[in-house]
Amino acid sequence: MQDASRSWDDGAAAELARLRSVVEQLPAFVDAVEGPELRLVALSALSREHSQRPEWRGLPLAEVYPELVSQGVLDVYRQVVRTGRPFATPEWRFELVDPVSGEVTELVLDWSAVPWRRPDGTVDGVISLARDVTEQVQARRRAEREAAEAGQRYRAVLDVVTELQHALLPGSVPVLPRVDVAARDLVAGAEQSAGGDWLDVRPLPDGRVGLAVGDVVGHGVAAAAVMSQLRAVLGDSLDTTADPAAAVARLERFAETLPGARSATLVVAVLDPEGGTIDYVTRGHPPPLVVDASGVGRLLLGSGGGPLGSGPGGPPQRAPLGPGDVVVLYSDGLVERADRSYPEGLDELTRLAEAAAVGQLWPTGTSASAVERICTDAVEVLVRRGWDDDVTVLAAAPREPVAVLRTSAAATEEALPRLRSGVREWLRALRVDPGDELAVELAVGEAVDNAVEHGFRFLSSGTVVVALRLGADGRVHVRVDDDGIWQPPGDRGDRGTGLGLVHSLGDDLCVDGQPSGTTVTFSRRLCRPVSTALGAGTARVPPPATDEPFTAELDGEPPVLRVRGAVDAFGAARFREHLDAASRAGTVPVVVDLTGVGHLTSVGVAALTDLLRDAPDAVTLVAPTGSPAAFVLDLVGLPRRPAAPG
Incomplete structure (x- = not known):
């Protein structure tokens, strides 16, 4: 009898050893946690290899992997324990930080987590299994970029209604000297495409900035058409009155004549970077969220009143803004979910916006700008489990005025590339659209070329001075001065070709020739793209360096x-x-x-x-x-x- 018991024990031990060997050799990340503190009790070999943390057994998951707290991973574990339901998602992005070197590893995993139950059926922990698909995702992204490079910029099958919505919405926001702005617009699934979410940013003549986010009830062409009309009327009203209450009152009158506009919600604000205030009106819409420079968020009070067509709303509200404060306007699609209450959604938005504003959401971050981090990082975590309605987010923050760029160089082959490099760096610091960056740099280069070709043709030396100033209207005002002597018009058959190119790239071109030199001035509106894709902020691929010699x-x-x-x-x-x-x-x-x-x-x-x-x-x-x-x-x-x- 004793020999039989020993034989059974030996067999169980051998089976356990074989099972452990199987788990160790799985090409997957496996871990198990238990108890209310989610203490680690098991890690597969691949998990241990990537963790680089020799001390892990029995420690809380949040202590071993603190970076996963802000990435929403622990929330999933707690959800599985609380509900007893498994969780699975494809292509979840993780960032792990080496505790010694600080090096960050980005992984994309097909991840699932299942409840770990006691013999009586109660849930005591979580078993997690993840397969590394980083290489496949990267390969797919490379293929997508190559497809775009070949001119296949649009999906083979593009819903015409979704395309209409994108055509009616602004594809960019202005780059302004006193207010940093970023935005994101995510369309819901194909069956709900082309909803009525919209946003707008309006530079006002006195340096203030009008901001708006709205939502029209319904989806499809009709909702998109109503949305575009409301946006146009509100934008014109803000341009005319610079008063959010007056603009909304005019929009209310217009909505009475527009079928489908009733029940639309919106928040309209005017941000004053000089006075450090924001005046706003809400009509059935979530109020603004403000996150201060230290990463503490607060939801402002709504102004009262229901959607358009429901009667007069309450008085406009005013809130102070401190240095580094970020104002976030958003549609309710960002916070409404079937698996959580509306207040819980607002709390999660606030928490993630706080972490993103101070660069703590992802170890690597995606931008040096707090407004962009909120629109990319925070939104990515909020919606990566899916979203049922369109999502629109607009973030704005007062900032110190953008300094005027003034740079000069001798008209030599060695010096002019440095001048162009200075222009390029100034533009990149503003995070302008790559097309605007190339256009301004090319236009400046053309103006400088004209000085070299025409002003210094018969001179042994000369100087070119370039000045760039960002106006309150979102336009860069460019001035190029030289001390050369230009030939009279008509002396050269190719005269004007370069200036014609400058004219096509900018507005208000003026050439003022004087005996002491020539001044070329022009302007161009600078924009920043509105992000319309899910995932981390799209990496900006810079053009080849322009400073190399020919x-x-x-x-x-x-x-x-x-x-x-x-x-x-x-x-x-x-x-x-x-x-x-x-x-x-x-x-x-x-x-x-x-x-x-x-x-x-x-x-x-x-x-x-x-x-x-x-x-x-x-x-x-x-x-x-x-x-x-x-x-x-x-x-x-x-x-x-x-x-x-x-």
């Missing part, structure tokens, strides 16, 4: 001329020489690869135009979508390929 190299068969650096007034003659040599004056096929060109002005465009005119079937221009060269070629209508053949 070089060109011919290789391959058929020949490929690879050009790098700046093709400006100083590099134009050499560029033409290389083009003629590579194509043998247009007699042999040649590929001109402009991938490495960081700055292409009208003198380079003229050389390419001449080559294409002489041998249109023998020349292929290559410039990747989004690059400076592609921007210019598309602007002037020259054909290009996004990648070199083969």
Whole structure:
């Protein structure tokens, strides 16, 4: 009898050892926690390898992985324990911090968590299983980028109603000198696409900024049409009155004549960065959330009153704003969920906005701007379990005035790239749309090229001064001065080509020629894209550096001329020489690869135009979508390929 018992014990021990061996060799992250403090009792080999934490057994999960607290992971564990229901989600992004080196590892996991039950059926803990799909997700993202590079910028099947909604909503928000603004707009599932959520940002003449978020009842074309009309009327009212109460009163009168506008909700605010206040009106809509510089949030009081068409609302409200405060306006789709109450949704929004505002939500963060972190990081965590309605978020924060950029350089091949680099860095610090960045840098480069080409043609030296000022209207006002002597109009047949390009890139172009030099001025409205995708903030891929000197190299068969650096007034003659040599004056096929060109002005465009005119079937221009060269070629209508053949 004793031998049988020992044999049974030995068999159970062997089975347990085999089971442990199986778990250890699983290509998955496995862990088990128990008790109210979620203490770790088991980790698979892969989990231990990634954790780099030798002391973990028996410790609370929050102590071993503190970074997972703000990422919403512990909330899932507690939910499983509380409800006894399993949880599963694909492609959940985790960020783990090495406790020694501080190095951050980003993982994308297909993750599930199931209740760990006692023999009596009660839940005592959680067993978690996750499969690493980081490489697959990265490969898919690369494929998506390559598809976009090939010109496949839209989904094969795009719901026309969703496309209509995006066309009616602003695709960008203005870049302003005293207020930092960011926004995000997420459309619900295809069966509920094109809802009535909308947002607007209106720079006002006195430096104040009008902000609005609204929601029209329903979905589809009708809701999108009502939304666009309400937005247009409210925007005009804010431009005219600069008063949120007066603007909403006018919108109320308009809504009486517009079927479908009744029951629309909205919050309208005017932010005064100079006075440090926000005046606002809510009509059946969640009130603004304010997060201060230390990461403490507070929900403001609503102004009272129901949606449009329900009668007069209450008086407008005013709240003070301190340095570093962020104002967040949002639609109720951000906080309403079937699995939680509305107050719980507001609490979660406040908590995540607090963490995002001070950069504590993700170890790596996604932006240096608090408004962008709230619109990307906080929203990602809030909605990654899904959302039932459209989500619109608008964040704004007063800031110190943007300093005027004033830089000068000698009119030499070595100095001008540094001047352009200064312009580019100033624009990037403002986080402007990449298209605006390229347009302004190109326009400045054209104005500088004109000074070199026309003002200093017969002078041994000269100086160019560039000044950029961001106006309260969201326009960058550019001034380029030189101390050269320009030739009279008509002396050169190609005079005006570069300035024509500047005119197409900016507004209010003015050229003032004087005996002591010439001044070129123009302006352009600067914007920042509204994020419309779920996931971490889209990484900004900078264009190739524009500070490299001009070089060109011919290789391959058929020949490929690879050009790098700046093709400006100083590099134009050499560029033409290389083009003629590579194509043998247009007699042999040649590929001109402009991938490495960081700055292409009208003198380079003229050389390419001449080559294409002489041998249109023998020349292929290559410039990747989004690059400076592609921007210019598309602007002037020259054909290009996004990648070199083969």
